[in-house]
Amino acid sequence: MVKIEAFAVEQVLDCPQWMDKYETIAKYNTAETCCASLSVDDLRELSEDKDSNPLARLQSAKLTYGAIRGSDELRGTLANLYSVKTPTPLPKDNILITAGAIQANFMLLYTLVGPGDHVICHYPTYQQLYSVPTSLGAEVSLWKTDASNGWQLDLKELEKLIRPNTKLIIINNPQNPTGAIVPHSTLEELVDLAREKSITLFADEVYRPLFHNITPMDKEFPPSLLSLGYERTVVTGSVSKAYSLAGLRVGWIASRDPSIIEACASARDYTTISVGQIDDAVASYALAPTCIHNLLRRNIDLARKNLALLETFIESHRWACEWVKPRAGTTAFVRFTKMGKPVDDVAFCEMLLDRTGVMFVPGSACFGGGEEFPGYVRIGYVPETEVLEQGLEALKAFMEDGYEDVPVKKKKT
Incomplete structure (x- = not known):
């Protein structure tokens, strides 16, 4: 029987299902990884086609399974976005x-x-990306990054990890939890190496295209992996993070290799047959040319504004915290210390939530199995601005009257 590791972001130590347990009761949810959520009415306000309603055409439609692989409209819209x-x-x-x-x-x-x-x-990254392959019987090597070099990938280190049976190389770009990017030049080198070895490349691009600290004019601006001309590439994405529509439950797999899509479509017959027609219709509306540009502008502006607030807090609390400033996405990985020693990040998150209602995700438990990333917390900084502002004020008060009670991380003997 397949055994899969507990999903740490959902189950932290003695706090089962961390996000599920706390995110609905937190006063200031700064653990959320999506841009501040939108309603259908909000989308219509952002759209240049305000007279249309994505739900209207479904009022009299029969609610069948719909298009099994996704509507032509949605898949066509996504194909156009990947073809730029x-x-x-x-x-x-x-x-x-x-x-x-x-x-x-x-x-x-x-x-x-x-x-x-x-x-x-x-690595570090979303736990699913390495725990699922392990559960399926594969051997997984972690291509590690660290804060000392800005969380950047090292291609020479990758060369040491490659084996004759290496089937897949996985990257997360932009990256969760650090907000780092894999720049254009690194992506090109990665493609060259994978092509030479005939290895499939997979990029989780769920936070794309929320780039707020680098512009398309920069030569290192990261394109989608699909744009670099290597057939054995595949990417995933969704409308949840960068597009503020997590409630739709719409994602996708896109590949230059049609055989990958066919194999995934066959395997999916054992799980969900299709995405709901309503979800598909709203996603199509949001990603259409009449809406997507205003939607992204709203979210990039929100991310920049909120990141500046978080940066102000960190700069005024350098005695206790440090970071590598994110360049994209919605999350920051911040390290808290006391007298140079990392705090117990699980205890810190629990005490902070209990005393102030501010919710963070403990880094060592959710991204390092309890041993790596001591003192780190993941902060989701793109909720509504007032939520972040009020949360940071509550955190500031805790740092002045409460932080002294937070224990440091004890080393295991």
């Missing part, structure tokens, strides 16, 4: 719509990986 500034457009049939990126990732890994395979995974 690429020599070869991506066909819509090379996209499979899924129930969120979490299903896209699982289905892709379930399809591509098995016993005897070797997988290399960018």
Whole structure:
């Protein structure tokens, strides 16, 4: 029987299902990884086509399974987005719509990986990306990054990790939890190496295109992995993070290799048959040219404004915290210390939540199995600005009257 590790972000030490247990009761939810959520009415306000309603055409429609692989409209819209500034457009049939990126990732890994395979995974990252391959019988090597070099990937280190049976290399770009990016030049080198070894590349791009600290004019601006001309590439994404629509449960798998899409579509028959018609329709509306640009502008502006607030807090509390400033996405990985020693981040998060209602995610428990990243917490800094402002004020008060009670991390003997 397959055994899979408990999902740490959902189950932390003696606090079962961390996010599920606390996010609905937290006064200031700064653990959320999505941009501040939107309603259908909000989307219509952002859209240049305010007279249309994505739900109207469904009022009299029969609620069947709908388009099994996703509507032509949604897949066509996504294909156009992936085809920008690429020599070869991506066909819509090379996209499979899924129930969120979490299903896209699982289905892709379930399809591509098995016993005897070797997988290399960018780290730290979303636990699903390395725990699922392990559960499927693959051996996983972690391609580690650290704050000392800005959480950047080292291609020479990757070369040391590659084996004759390396089947898949996984990256997360932009990255959760650090907010780092894999720059253009690194992506090109990675593609060259993978092509030479005939290794499939998989990029979880769920936080794309929320780039707020680098612009498309920068030569190192990271394109989608699909745009770099290597057929054995596959990416996943969703409308949850960068597009503020987590409640739709719409994600996708896109690949230059149609055989990957066909294999995933066959495997998905054992899980969800299709995405709901309502979810598909609203996602199509949000990603259409009449809406997507205003939607992204809203979220990038929100991320920049809120990141500046968080940076102000960190700069005024350098005696207790440090970070590598995020360049994209919605999360920051911040290290808290006392007299140079990392705090017990689980205890810190629990005490902070209990005394102030501010919710963070403990880094060592959720991203390092309890041993790595001591003192780190993941902060989701793109909720409504007033939530972050009030949360930071409460955190500031805790730092002045309460932080002294937080224990330091004890080393295991």
